[in-house]
Amino acid sequence: MASLYIHSLLKLAFLCSFWPIITPLSLNYPAVFNFGDSNSDTGGLVAGKAFPLTRFNGQTYFHEFSGRFCDGRLIIDFLMEAMELPYMNPYLESVGSPSFQTGCNFATGGATVQPANAASTNPFSFNLQLSQFFRFKNRALSLLSKDKELEKYLPAEDYFRKALYMFDIGQNDLDGALYSSASEKQVLDLVSKLMSDLTYGMKRLYDAGARNFWVHNTGPLGCLPRIIATFGKNRSNLDEQGCIVSHNRAATVFNQKLRDICLQFLAQSPEANITYVDIYSIKLNLISNYSLHGFQPPLAACCGYGGPPLNFDTRIPCGVSKDLNGTIAAANPCNNTAEYINWDGNHYTEAANRFVVDQILTGNYSDSPHLVTSPFVN
Numbered sequence: 001m002a003s004l005y006i007h008s009l010l011k012l013a014f015l016c017s018f019w020p021i022i023t024p025l026s027l028n029y030p031a032v033f034n035f036g037d038s039n040s041d042t043g044g045l046v047a048g049k050a051f052p053l054t055r056f057n058g059q060t061y062f063h064e065f066s067g068r069f070c071d072g073r074l075i076i077d078f079l080m081e082a083m084e085l086p087y088m089n090p091y092l093e094s095v096g097s098p099s100f101q102t103g104c105n106f107a108t109g110g111a112t113v114q115p116a117n118a119a120s121t122n123p124f125s126f127n128l129q130l131s132q133f134f135r136f137k138n139r140a141l142s143l144l145s146k147d148k149e150l151e152k153y154l155p156a157e158d159y160f161r162k163a164l165y166m167f168d169i170g171q172n173d174l175d176g177a178l179y180s181s182a183s184e185k186q187v188l189d190l191v192s193k194l195m196s197d198l199t200y201g202m203k204r205l206y207d208a209g210a211r212n213f214w215v216h217n218t219g220p221l222g223c224l225p226r227i228i229a230t231f232g233k234n235r236s237n238l239d240e241q242g243c244i245v246s247h248n249r250a251a252t253v254f255n256q257k258l259r260d261i262c263l264q265f266l267a268q269s270p271e272a273n274i275t276y277v278d279i280y281s282i283k284l285n286l287i288s289n290y291s292l293h294g295f296q297p298p299l300a301a302c303c304g305y306g307g308p309p310l311n312f313d314t315r316i317p318c319g320v321s322k323d324l325n326g327t328i329a330a331a332n333p334c335n336n337t338a339e340y341i342n343w344d345g346n347h348y349t350e351a352a353n354r355f356v357v358d359q360i361l362t363g364n365y366s367d368s369p370h371l372v373t374s375p376f377v378n
């Protein structure tokens, strides 16, 4: 371990000697390939499973159904804007001749790192997303070798090397384990397994020529209204923010190990760049300091039912109306989406996502050889 670490430090010193500008992250890539869950799904689950996402999703920005689990743009959409690239099309979209010239999104809502099985609600787990990527790449290169005109729709060959490979996955694995009351030991074992799957996937991509990696850690799972509604009845499970302790602890363990494997990967992959982004701290800061950042009390869903503090009822998710003993209970969106952190009990609002990306772009929440003051060098 020590020698790996030194190796990475030397490499950083080398990279940094070419990096005299103290600026935020440089984001100059011709294409992006993304692997993940609903946090970065730009329409994959809706395309792939005809998932019946409620019509309120998309209302703030796209003004139409966008296939995203959000009222507007996701973190990845704002990052694409920062890279001056178009929003990503999902690999699974088959209607409307989507262009994949600047990349392809393999993320789907509900996806896990662990391989899906017959009981999984989402079949497109990380291993399948990787297989989809390799199929995409082989198919694109083969089509391009026959018809150069297709460069309007497919990434040029050298884009695969120059592209940014992004990852935002793992939340559903933790969520599922804790839902079935995993012990701390079981969570630790699970996390090690997830780390070896993620490392293996990144290595396969690197061996196929990928060089630029960008990894989001997982957010404070215990602060989602759905989790609080489910596990917060016993108040001794809550921390000072009102979030569920065990879930945030599991997320923190996951993130520590994720950062470790990123460092190891960097050390073992001489030509790789990797940026590890601390989404957890950004979101926790937003939740803890919500009024400072212009938001309403942070633990309520904008689109839900039940009123404060959570405005979330597991029986009536966003967009659903139900007859409860003769009265119709409807989960409709709030009027002031921009003041809410949480959208539907499970996902963040566009306003919160914009806050997160503004923070990412300061560079203050990343470990990256892009940065002179990288915490890796400490």
Ligand SMILES: *[C@@H]1O[C@H](CO)[C@@H](O)[C@H](O)[C@H]1NC(C)=O
Pocket: 234, 235, 236, 237
């Ligand atoms: C609440 O949780 C604490 C700690 O996990 C436990 O000791 C206690 O028995 C629980 N109380 C109830 C009513 O379940």
Ligand SMILES: *[C@@H]1O[C@H](CO)[C@@H](O)[C@H](O)[C@H]1NC(C)=O
Pocket: 026, 028, 211, 212, 271, 272, 273
């Ligand atoms: C790392 O990223 C920087 C900035 O995008 C780029 O100039 C450099 O070539 C990358 N290094 C490798 C090894 O790809």
Ligand SMILES: *[C@@H]1O[C@H](CO)[C@@H](O)[C@H](O)[C@H]1NC(C)=O
Pocket: 281, 284, 285, 286, 288, 289
């Ligand atoms: C909330 O803001 C204060 C003051 O800026 C800061 O010290 C603290 O770390 C923030 N809380 C979190 C959880 O980031």
Ligand SMILES: *[C@@H]1O[C@H](CO)[C@@H](O)[C@H](O)[C@H]1NC(C)=O
Pocket: 324, 325
């Ligand atoms: C509906 O009525 C039943 C029987 O009175 C009661 O147990 C249940 O809690 C009520 N449900 C709601 C949502 O009020």
Ligand SMILES: *[C@@H]1O[C@H](CO)[C@@H](O)[C@H](O)[C@H]1NC(C)=O
Pocket: 332, 333, 334, 335
């Ligand atoms: C939205 O605003 C309308 C008109 O001011 C009000 O009647 C309605 O109750 C509000 N809805 C919510 C969810 O706050």
Ligand SMILES: *[C@@H]1O[C@H](CO)[C@@H](O)[C@H](O)[C@H]1NC(C)=O
Pocket: 362, 364
């Ligand atoms: C980044 O963090 C440093 C050190 O805490 C702080 O001085 C600076 O203002 C931050 N930059 C931004 C843009 O938030």
